[in-house]
Amino acid sequence: MANETKTKSGISVSDFFSKYTMIIALVAVFILFYFLTEGRLLLPQNMSNLLIQNGYVFVMACGMLLCILTGGNIDLSVGSVICMVGGVAAVMITNKDMNPILSIVVCLLIGLLAGVWQGFWIGYVRIPPFITTLGGMFIFRGIGRLILDSKTIAVQNETFLNIFMKYIKIPGLDDGDFLITPMIVGVLAAVFVIFSTVLGRAKKAKKGYRQNNIIADYGKAIAIAAVILFYCTKLSQYKGISIMLVWVVVICLIYHFITSKTVLGRYFYAVGGNEKATKLSGIDTNKVYFIAYANMGLLAGLCGLLCLARVGSANGSTGTSFEMDAIGSCFIGGASAYGGSGSIPGAIIGALLLGVINMGMSIMGIGDSWQYVVKGAVLLIAVIFDVVSSRKKGR
């Protein structure tokens, strides 16, 4: 502590590094693959696909984070729920020719129901989550296959695909090679980020609350705004904003809001931090577990639809081991394996890191097998780093 160079505001270089380790790692991996792929990683098409291909991981990671927060508990059944929901949607839309909107609603309800089923056993009967969701993994996979009757069913319904996959193009604005809409959205978002920072500081100043460091606040805002603008220029050069991206961004924002700003979000951290103390503070801890898993089911249902729309078909092995991507993202993003700490931005960064590694290696033409090895190693290194550095800090 003593010989660190602390500025007046209390931010030192080592603080900065320990706080933003994963972002720094992400940037480093990005630069590494930029050179390894001779710049192809940054091609607009690849940048656009990076988020769309991994869209379902981001959505799952949001739900998984809540489960992990409650005490390092994971949900193994996510991939199977995706298969089951995708199967139901494919059968309803293609085989039975039912209304796609109705099908979507029914599918989300089925996902929620699967989550409620597991949440009930975990929260109120206290069956260990690992076992409950392992059971769910088999059960829902089986149901999915029954529904699909061991076939691959394709979905070509326009309405359905448009809801999840269409690229937004406004006639008149986006007729040229360089699309205008993404730029407008990008500028608006960037302005919003900076404006809300200014506004937040002004509010604190007015009420006399303690201020954060001014450089840290604006530095963060400007960095986020720059990333948004950069990404949007890439989108402008390739197809524009897809609805999939909108879904992903909205879900991530909602869950970031829940975990960081709401009373409900607070409960997840409290239960994971110390369940007994939380219970004695008048919080219904059973309900917290229940909500975490019920919500995971709902998001898994949504992922089932996203995957179906993206791939265009569902079969008995859809979603296999998808849950592992979500779990890995959360842990790489700094969620504690014992619960109580972790964040949505962290999980997003974890998912991005995995996504960039995947994409970079694919561009380089390195096979699947090696991708698994590297992914596993990254996960392990990230968690080892986390455990060791927090041990140093703790003592």
Add this chain to the structure above:
Amino acid sequence: MNSLPPVFCKKITFDCGIFGKEDKTLADTILQMKSITKEFPGVKALDNVNLEVERGEIHALIGENGAGKSTLMNVLSGTYPVGSYTGEIYYEGELCQFKTLKDSEEKGIVIIHQELALIPLLTIGENMFLGNEIRKKSGSIDWDRTFNEAEKHMKQVGLNESAQTLIKDIGTGKQQLVEIAKAFAKNVKLLILDEPTSSLNDEDAKMLLDLLISFKEEGLTSIIITHKLNEIIYCADKATIIRDGATIETLVKGVDEFSEDRIIKGMVGRALDDRYPEREHKVSDEISLEVKNWTVHHPLYPDKVVDNNISFKAHKGEVVGFSGLQGAGRTELAMSIFGKSYGTGISGKVFVNGKEVKMNSPKDAIKQGVAYVTEDRKTNGLILGESIRFNTSLAALDKISGNGVIDRNLEQNAAEQMTEEMGTKTPTVNQMIGNLSGGNQQKALLGKWMFTEPDILILDEPTRGIDVGAKYDIYCLINSMVEKGKTVIMISSEMPELLGMCDRIYVMNEGELVAELDAKEATQEAIMASIIRSSK
């Protein structure tokens, strides 16, 4: 320690007859602990403690809860390794530097803890040789010899069971015997028993003590830690009294007065000075909390009654104390009232401000203006990995949120206000609470519950494990609470604290309310006496 006791060591005195008088002291002393000092962050648990035990005696170690008895034994057994304390331990005349429990066991020092360290789903034999397994040459476990050896040692302690019986299938009395047999399997020379009879009924307890006496005649040395003074009188040759982490005196049977009254005097003998801030005692006639016929059963063993038919009341502006030994059922009483947080089969009635209320969850209790500050702040009170701010608001999140959305600025201000009121020393409220000292953690925990604005504050061991200065601050907070007309219920094992702070004191023992004393007239002797007289 000048007067040597010839009375109870006759056999050994004869054996050592060849030594001169000076040498005899050395030869007879099996254990000598010299100026042992052990500090925990913020607390001095042991301060220059000396203990001398002679070969072939039963030596009792007594003192109030938290006096440092168990800490001393943990130092001896190597649970606290050499280097984590200062002072010297001589055992059989040689300086010992134990790094682990195993080191001391190799020398024949075996400690049996209050909570038995047996694994219920393993057999007696497996438990006895756990970590010490008898192996064949091939490296695999020799089960035949294991069970044979086990039964040999079980016979020594008079336990007639098969060594292949599961631990869960025998009673606590027999489990205690298994622990002793296990000690014999380790070639015990110095046996330390921490509250060996606390979970036994009278018959089993007497049998155990008789067993110890018969071992003594065979030359085994034991140290026994117990609260039950009648047991000490019954079996011990000497009693060393520890108070506030320091040895007070050693009483020798046959030389000193060796009676319950004398021991009690030694245990509580400190004078009451002004360690307690003055307060004008203004107890209102209005009753704020009344509990009638409250009975609580153990959560795991529903047949066991933890609190039996307890009725009490507390007035506005009053500090009501609950005294008793560990396991008297005080914490269980408080937690079961606080939204049924403990126990099953709870019956009885609670009245808050004269109205009967049903508190089925901590949430209900908080709504009724009741707060319970736990005795175990690390497991039940705080989320150590989170900030003071997070912890402060946890029991009253409604107060800093609207429509389920937390106002971070409001929360920050609330936490800052509570740290200031409680006098918590911390750079900022965003400090992780696990990094604070015990006293500051306790203040932060109090702040958390004060933020719920309770009318009835139940404090369970509010000053356990914190230093004198922080204790004083907490007493001042209690005074300011009752001056505002609120009620404080204080559970404490430190009798001087109760006498110094309370208006009225209830005494509990073995799940029953055994006495109600006016604090002005109560003495520590009276409290102790009422506990001991009610002990079965």
